[in-house]
Amino acid sequence: xxxxxxxxxxxxxxxxxxxxxxxxxxxxxxxxxxxxxxxxxxxxxxxxxxxxxxxxxxxxxxxxxxxxxxxxxxxxxxxxxxxxxxxxxxxxxxxxxxxxxxxxxxxxxxxxxxxxxxxxxxxxxxxxxxxxxxxxxxxxxxxxxxxxxxxxxxxxxxxxxxxxxxxxxxxxxxxxxxxxxxxxxxxxxxxxxxxxxxxxxxxxxxxxxxxxxxxxxxxxxxxxxxxxxxxxxxxxxxxxxxxxxxxxxxxxxxxxxxxxxxxxxxxxxxxxxxxxxxxxxxxxxxxxxxxxxxxxxxxxxxxxxxxxxxxxxxxxxxxxxxxxxxxxxxxxxxxxxxxxxxxxxxxxxxxxxxxxxxxxxxxxxxxxxxxxxxxxxxxxxxxxxxxxxxxxxxxxxxxxxxxxxxxxxxxxx
Amino acid sequence: xxxxxxxxxxxxxxxxxxxxxxxxxxxxxxxxxxxxxxxxxxxxxxxxxxxxxxxxxxxxxxxxxxxxxxxxxxxxxxxxxxxxxxxxxxxxxxxxxxxxxxxxxxxxxxxxxxxxxxxxxxxxxxxxxxxxxxxxxxxxxxxxxxxxxxxxxxxxxxxxxxxxxxxxxxxxxxxxxxxxxxxxxxxxxxxxxxxxxxxxxxxxxxxxxxxxxxxxxxxxxxxxxxxxxxxxxxxxxxxxxxxxxxxxxxxxxxxxxxxxxxxxxxxxxxxxxxxxxxxxxxxxxxxxxxxxxxxxxxxxxxxxxxxxxxxxxxxxxxxxxxxxxxxxxxxxxxxxxxxxxxxxxxxxxxxxxxxxxxxxxxxxxxxxxxxxxxxxxxxxxxxxxxxxxxxxxxxxxxxxxxxxxxxxxxxxxxxxxxxxxxxxxxxxxxxxxxxxxxxxxxxxxxxxxxxxxxxxxxxxxxxxx
Ligand code: SF4
Numbered sequence: 001x002x003x004x005x006x007x008x009x010x011x012x013x014x015x016x017x018x019x020x021x022x023x024x025x026x027x028x029x030x031x032x033x034x035x036x037x038x039x040x041x042x043x044x045x046x047x048x049x050x051x052x053x054x055x056x057x058x059x060x061x062x063x064x065x066x067x068x069x070x071x072x073x074x075x076x077x078x079x080x081x082x083x084x085x086x087x088x089x090x091x092x093x094x095x096x097x098x099x100x101x102x103x104x105x106x107x108x109x110x111x112x113x114x115x116x117x118x119x120x121x122x123x124x125x126x127x128x129x130x131x132x133x134x135x136x137x138x139x140x141x142x143x144x145x146x147x148x149x150x151x152x153x154x155x156x157x158x159x160x161x162x163x164x165x166x167x168x169x170x171x172x173x174x175x176x177x178x179x180x181x182x183x184x185x186x187x188x189x190x191x192x193x194x195x196x197x198x199x200x201x202x203x204x205x206x207x208x209x210x211x212x213x214x215x216x217x218x219x220x221x222x223x224x225x226x227x228x229x230x231x232x233x234x235x236x237x238x239x240x241x242x243x244x245x246x247x248x249x250x251x252x253x254x255x256x257x258x259x260x261x262x263x264x265x266x267x268x269x270x271x272x273x274x275x276x277x278x279x280x281x282x283x284x285x286x287x288x289x290x291x292x293x294x295x296x297x298x299x300x301x302x303x304x305x306x307x308x309x310x311x312x313x314x315x316x317x318x319x320x321x322x323x324x325x326x327x328x329x330x331x332x333x334x335x336x337x338x339x340x341x342x343x344x345x346x347x348x349x350x351x352x353x354x355x356x357x358x359x360x361x362x363x364x365x366x367x368x369x370x371x372x373x374x375x376x377x378x379x380x381x382x383x384x385x386x387x388x389x390x391x392x393x394x395x396x397x398x399x400x401x402x403x404x405x406x407x408x409x410x411x412x413x
Numbered sequence: 414x415x416x417x418x419x420x421x422x423x424x425x426x427x428x429x430x431x432x433x434x435x436x437x438x439x440x441x442x443x444x445x446x447x448x449x450x451x452x453x454x455x456x457x458x459x460x461x462x463x464x465x466x467x468x469x470x471x472x473x474x475x476x477x478x479x480x481x482x483x484x485x486x487x488x489x490x491x492x493x494x495x496x497x498x499x500x501x502x503x504x505x506x507x508x509x510x511x512x513x514x515x516x517x518x519x520x521x522x523x524x525x526x527x528x529x530x531x532x533x534x535x536x537x538x539x540x541x542x543x544x545x546x547x548x549x550x551x552x553x554x555x556x557x558x559x560x561x562x563x564x565x566x567x568x569x570x571x572x573x574x575x576x577x578x579x580x581x582x583x584x585x586x587x588x589x590x591x592x593x594x595x596x597x598x599x600x601x602x603x604x605x606x607x608x609x610x611x612x613x614x615x616x617x618x619x620x621x622x623x624x625x626x627x628x629x630x631x632x633x634x635x636x637x638x639x640x641x642x643x644x645x646x647x648x649x650x651x652x653x654x655x656x657x658x659x660x661x662x663x664x665x666x667x668x669x670x671x672x673x674x675x676x677x678x679x680x681x682x683x684x685x686x687x688x689x690x691x692x693x694x695x696x697x698x699x700x701x702x703x704x705x706x707x708x709x710x711x712x713x714x715x716x717x718x719x720x721x722x723x724x725x726x727x728x729x730x731x732x733x734x735x736x737x738x739x740x741x742x743x744x745x746x747x748x749x750x751x752x753x754x755x756x757x758x759x760x761x762x763x764x765x766x767x768x769x770x771x772x773x774x775x776x777x778x779x780x781x782x783x784x785x786x787x788x789x790x791x792x793x794x795x796x797x798x799x800x801x802x803x804x805x806x807x808x809x810x811x812x813x814x815x816x817x818x819x820x821x822x823x824x825x826x827x828x829x830x831x832x833x834x835x836x837x838x839x840x841x842x843x844x845x846x847x848x849x850x851x852x853x854x855x856x857x858x859x860x861x862x863x864x865x866x867x868x869x870x871x872x873x874x875x876x877x878x
Contacts, residue, residue, distance in 0.1 A: 001803065007619050008790065014626035032576035041577040047537045048641065050652055052628035053659050055637025062627060083686045098614050101623075103581060104541045259632075277632060355511040366514035413754065 006097065016067040017113060019258065020226065025059045025108040025143040028165040028221035029393075038139030039102060042165070046108050046143065060111040060145060061101055065089055065126055073172070073183035078115040078254070084247030088117070091129045102142055109143030109165075110134070116149060124152035124160070124259040130161035135320055142221060150194040151187070153387060157194065161201055166253070169194050174242040178232030180244075195250040198223050222253040229280060231260035235307035236279070240286055244297045245291075257283045282309040289315055292347050294342045305389035312402045317343040318378065321398060324391040328384040332361050343401070344376040376404040416446040419493070422589075423565040425447070425485045429478075432497045447493035465571040473503050477510055482523055483528040486565045495521055519811050536573055538646050539585060556583040557609035559649055567592050571599055586610045606638045617651040624652040625695075630663035662695045683798035686711050687791065691764060697787035699765035699780070704729045709760025709795050716803035717874050718758040720792060720811040722843055723780050729766035734759050739845040743807075746844065746860065750867035758799050762814035763788045785814050802836055802877045803829075805870060808843025826866060830874065837873065841866040 025046030032041035036408035053080040064078070066088035076265075081381040096263050098110045112130055116123050127146055132327050146164040148157055161167055169191060173179045176188045185359060198219065205218035225246060229239060254404040277400065286309060289295035293316070303309065303319040320327060329338055331353055339350045348372045361384040368374040379388050379397060393410040414436070419427040419685055428447075435445060481496050489495075499517055502509050509515065511700055513522050541556035556578075574583065575594055584593045587604040591825060593600045610644045638656075647653035688708045694700055707724035712731045727737035735743050747754050768775035780788075796804060806812040815838055816830075822840055829837040842863055849854040 007622050009618060011622050011790075012628050014623050018629040033579040034576055035579070037580065039578055039580055041573075043573070043576075047533070049537050050650065051638040051642040052623065052624065053638055053656055053663065054629050054632035054637055056629075056632070056633030057641065058624070061623065063623075083683065097619070101620060103554070103576075103578070104543075104614065104616060104620070105539050106620055260498060277634070354511045356514045359508060359512050361736070362514055369514050369516075369519045406582050 002337070006093050009087040009089055009093070010063065010097065012085055013063045013065075013089060016064045016084075016115075017111075018064045019077065020062065020113065020147075024224075024254065025111075025145070025165075026221070028143060029217055033139075033141050036139050036141060039099075040141030040222070040238065041111070041140070042108075042143055049106055053360055057195045059108045060143065061098055061107045061109070062111040063089070063094070063097075063113075064105075065094065065112060065114035065123070065130070066117055067115050070118075071116055071183070071185045073186060076183075082179050083277075087395040091126060091133060093160070094130045095133050096137065098142075099138060099140065102140070107142075108229045109140075111144070111145040111147070113147035114149070120149045120152040121156060124149045124156045128156060128160050128163065131160065135163045145221075148194065148198075152194075154194070154197050157198060158201060159204075160197065162216055162220040164219055166224060167198055167219050168224040168226065170241075170245065171227060172226075172227045173232055174227050174229070174234040174239045175232065178234055182231060192249075195223065195225070195246075195252075199250045221355065223250065224252055224254040224256065226258055227249075228260050229257050235304075235336055236283060236286070236309045237301045237307040239283060240290075240300050241297055242289060244290055244338075253311060255287065255375075280313045282311065282315060286315045286384060289319075294337055295319070299322060312399070316341070317376075317401055320391075321401075327380045327391040328382045328388050329380060331367060332357050332382075342380045344371060344373075344380075346371070373404070376401060415440060415444065416448060417579075418448050418451055419452055421565075422449050422488075423453070423486045423568055425482050425497070428485055428493055429481070435497060436501050436504065442494060442498040445497060446492065447497070457870055462704050467768045467870045470697050473500065474507070474510060477503065480510075480521065480525050481561055481571065483532075484524045486528050487524045488564045489524055489527075492524060495524070514801060516570045528564050528566060528569075531562055532566050532570050532573075532806035533559055534646065535562055535566060536671055538642075539574070540651060541583060542611040542647065543616075544611050552692075554581065556581060557610050558583070559605075559607050560585055560587050561649065562587055562589075565589065568601065575599065594609045621652050621655055625655055625659060628659055630659070630666040631662065633663045635660060645749065657702075658695055658698075662693065665839050665870050666693050666695075684709070684795065685792050687798060691791050694764070694791070696790060697765075699767050699784055699788075702768070703765040705732050706764045707732055707734055707761065707766070707785045708764060708791070709758055710734055711758030711760075711798060711799075712756065714876075715756060716802045717752070717756070717870070718796065718799055718804045719807060719854060720804060721759070721761045722810040722813060722845070723761050723763035724766045726766065726768070726775055729775075734761055735844075738848060739843070742844040742847050742860075746864050746867055748843060749864045749869055752871050756796070758801065760792065764791055764817065780810060780811055782813065785810060786817075789814050789817075796834075800834075800836070803870060804836065804838050806833065806838060808846065811843070812840045827869065837877070839866070839870050839873070841870075 015325060025042075026044065028042050030043055033039045046059050048059045050058040052058060054250055056143065057142060064085070066089065067078040067084065068077045068086045069076070069080055076082075077084055086150070094110070098107075101107045101272070102109070110130075114123050114127055129367040131144050131146060134144065144164045145166045146160050146166050152167050157167070165355065171191055172183055172186060179186055179188050201223060202219055205215065209217070220349065229244070234242070238387065239257070246252050246255055259277055259279050284298045286303075289300055290297065299319060300315060301307075302322060303315045309315050313321075326338075329342055331339065336350060336354060339345060339353060340347065349367075351365070352370045353362065356366065364374060364378075364381070364383045364386040369378065371377065378386075378398050379391055379394065379400075381388070417431045417435075419431075426772070436443075477499070484492050484496055495517065499509065499521060508656050510518060512518055539558045539560050541558045544555045544557050546555050550798065567587055570591045572592075574585065574592075578594070580596055582595055583589060586609055588606070589604045591602045591605050603653070615720070642650075647656070691706050691708050694706060700706070707728050711718075721735060721739075724734060725737045725739065728734055728740075734740070744754060763780040766775075767778045767784065769778050804815060806815050809820065809822060812822065812825070820840065822842060825840045826842070829839060832838050842859070844863070847856060847860055847863060851860055
């Protein structure tokens with residue numbers, strides 16, 4: 001494009017990045033700029049510096065290096081055949097934007113992704129150059145997340161891992177068939193090969209660092225991926241199975257879901273309706289059940305109706321309603337794994353219950369102080385002063401729970 | 414009844430020393446009054462003497478000290494007394510803190526949470542602005558921010574900013590206390606007012622561009638946003654001023670996203686595409702009061718492109734450029750110069766009508782440079798799509814839009830000027846200029862001059878073929 005200034009490019013290249021759901025800037029090594037020459041720090045958990053009206057947090061400068069692309073994936077706004085305006089940042093422009101935003105405390109760092117121009121290697125090389133310039137020339141110690149190009153030379157991915165906190169490679173769609181239909185030029189095998197290469201690199205680096213403290217850090221915040229939900233026919237059971245196998249196989253830190261969003265100049269292959277955002281929300285809740293609550297894939301799948309998680313109640317409640325015989329549960333006696341299965345009782349609250357009940361027996365009011373609200377919990381719990389009728393005997397339960405969930409959801413918007 | 418007066422609202426050390434002595438002296442917490450020097454309660458005065466310790470000191474869990482350090486910073490007046498009460502209980506119940514369901518512990522836990530949240534929000538929502546400081550050697554930057562915390566957290570939170578911006582000179586001003594870092598040392602000064610902080614930074618415009626574009630209008634979730642970024646913080650966040658318009662425009666933008674013709678369905682020209690996008694443009698505030706975007710018109714392969722100023726009242730209603738009084742003068746001049754309007758592409762530098770309401774009438778107002786520059790986006794893209802051999806700027810606004818600077822028309826008219834893409838720019842007057850000349854003879858002379866310019870342009874286009 002002839003004469004676009006940095007700001008005009010930013011408009012195009014931020015626009016192109018707005019479909020990406022991942023944003024986290026957490027989980028990396030702690031560091032700060034004391035004694036250095038540049039700026040920046042990371043202290044474990046990331047900071048959301050702003051929120052957009054779509055409710056998503058803005059913690060990183062999330063942009064594309066370019067939105068030109070040699071590929072033609074149907075769900076993607078940047079695909080070759082799309083009519084969108086194109087722009088391309090220079091390495092220097094991205095570096096300057098990142099630093100000037102960071103100095104003003106607008107962001108935690110940079111999340112750089114890119115359309116593929118020239119070749120995968122050429123593109124990946126440019127992305128690595130951005131990260132290297134930030135780290136080496138400017139001694140930048142903030143967060144860097146690079147979205148890697150899967151079929152770039154593995155040596156380039158290794159380099160990227162030296163400068164970036166986190167690397168991600170999108171699996172794009174939950175199933176290989178979906179990928180074949182909507183992104184025929186992308187190769188599921190290569191995507192997975194790149195992910196396992198990263199996994200091996202991260203593991204090797206851990207060992208090396210255990211032996212030699214001076215070994216350089218390699219993607220200290222690990223790797224993540226994103227898949228688009230609702231663009232193909234995969235149901236929630238398939239999505240959940242796919243995510244779980246990704247966690248297992250590649251040691252991912254996070255799997256992000258992005259509800260397929262209508263894009264301008266959309267390909268005719270795509271559905272024109274967007275999936276409800278609630279579906280995305282339920283999938284994230286299911287993801288939590290597997291990562292923090294000890295649910296297996298089959299159990300989450302068991303909470304679905306014909307493969308889809310209910311939209312009106314959360315997956316844990318859905319599971320509980322299908323396993324009524326296990327409730328109500330005695331908070332003063334039940335083991336941790338069981339308490340974690342109580343709808344509305346989070347990990348924090350369960351830990352607090354366990355600590356407190358070592359000293360005394362807990363009442364319903366005590367539980368109320370540890371959770372967001374007692375309404376939803378009541379039917380599932382036995383406390384020192386409370387004993388509901390058995391869940392199995394109540395048939396008015398679901399509507400009541402939906403009501404309780406509604407009033408809580410207000411909080412989530 | 415003992416009264417303890419602490420040196421400052423966040424005086425943890427003072428609280429600890431006093432509370433330790435009180436507990437050791439077995440003074441019941443209910444009998445102690447806690448005040449802070451300079452705060453209202455202090456005026457009543459009282460007996461500040463602490464009792465002599467009668468019992469051996471005892472150790473408390475580190476978790477309690479950590480929590481107390483934060484809770485002391487809470488604005489809740491009862492905080493010192495509540496901490497004192499907890500400390501007294503810890504003596505006989507060392508595991509007290511583990512029972513977060515306990516009333517007192519829970520109360521402290523909530524106070525702690527409030528402080529943690531405030532600390533976190535300060536880390537998130539402080540916005541530094543660069544400060545001009547002629548006293549500093551060239552190249553040294555200084556930054557300052559204005560922030561209004563809910564609790565007494567400035568001192569508690571200073572370390573974070575030091576660790577993050579160790580090599581930067583910065584100040585954070587707040588109503589109660591200000592903190593400064595000169596790359597070596599922290600210093601604190603009394604509270605300030607907002608006017609003491611700088612009120613703008615050129616980068617903010619770029620940041621707002623980012624904010625407006627990273628937002629996906631197809632996913633509007635306003636409650637989720639305000640839950641994490643409560644409105645009370647908005648006034649000090651530069652990007653927050655965009656929020657109302659982004660929300661108001663979201664539905665329309667989403668429709669625009671879906672309605673943009675698909676290439677697979679019907680290959681649409683680049684101009685049609687741009688036109689659809691511009692229809693929902695919110696790059697400047699002009700889209701608000703106007704009826705619609707008035708986009709350019711003409712064949713996609715036109716070799717000659719005219720850029721006027723902006724739509725007027727009639728254009729705004731009809732949605733087409735150059736159809737009002739000035740458009741009629743323009744048509745006459747084109748005919749006199751032998752140019753077929755239908756072979757040219759005609760557009761405006763600014764696509765929305767800017768006006769001031771006067772009773773029932775709308776009086777034309779000149780677009781400002783910010784609007785011209787915002788709307789340049791579309792002109793640039795129209796030129797990119799059409800690729801005219803010659804572009805004609807009609808009047809100063811169009812000249813500004815196409816050159817990026819202010820030009821004097823009388824100096825530049827009548828000759829080609831090179832544009833960066835290798836094509837030519839010609840500058841002449843705007844037809845509405847001719848309408849405003851009252852002297853008849855002079856008006857006719859100017860009309861002839863305008864026609865002469867157009868003739869020269871017609872010949873130039875032919876020569877460039
Ligand atoms: S005047 Fe231009 S920039 Fe402003 S809203 Fe209209 S088209 Fe967009």
